[in-house]
Amino acid sequence: MSDRHPRHRLAPLLTSPVRLSVVAALAxxxxxxFGYVRDLVEISDSVLSKQAAALEEAGWITVEKGRAGRxxxxxxxxxxxxxxxxxxxxxxxxxxxGPRE
Numbered sequence: 001m002s003d004r005h006p007r008h009r010l011a012p013l014l015t016s017p018v019r020l021s022v023v024a025a026l027a028x029x030x031x032x033x034f035g036y037v038r039d040l041v042e043i044s045d046s047v048l049s050k051q052a053a054a055l056e057e058a059g060w061i062t063v064e065k066g067r068a069g070r071x072x073x074x075x076x077x078x079x080x081x082x083x084x085x086x087x088x089x090x091x092x093x094x095x096x097x098g099p100r101e
Contacts (some may be wrong), residue, residue, distance in 0.1 A: 006095035008021045013058055014089045018043060019051050023078060026061060031077035052076055059086055 014020045021041045025034060034039075038048045055061040060082030064075045078086070 004091045007087060008093035009095075011085050011089045013054065013060070014086065016051070018047065019055060020089075022051055022055065022076070023060065023082060026076055026078035027083055027086050031075055034074040034076060037076055041065070053081070058082075 001040065011098060014023060025037050025040050034045075034052075040043060041048070043051075052061060052063055056063050060079055062077045062078070062079060066073055066075070095098065
């Protein structure tokens with residue numbers, strides 16, 4: 001184990017509760033429709049759009065636009081890199097919290 005504090009392993013982009021919640025939601029399912037993630041995380045379309053753009057720019061999620069019948073749809077999916085970063089972030093949080101006695 002490193003002698004550095006575990007906070008150095010946190011992913012700065014995931015220190016935002018909304019971005020962490022979005023990645024956590026996608027980590028559980030892999031891919032989900034925009035509206036599902038929006039409702040699950042309890043945020044507005046504009047907030048999810050902005051946070052999804054930041055996560056997509058980092059390469060941690062993908063955003064796909066398409067159609068389901070006549071309806072336009074947007075799907076969000078966590079990438080392999082995004083899932084790995086999320087897992088490292090969670091491990092760092094557990095290390096920070098330490099064992100419970």
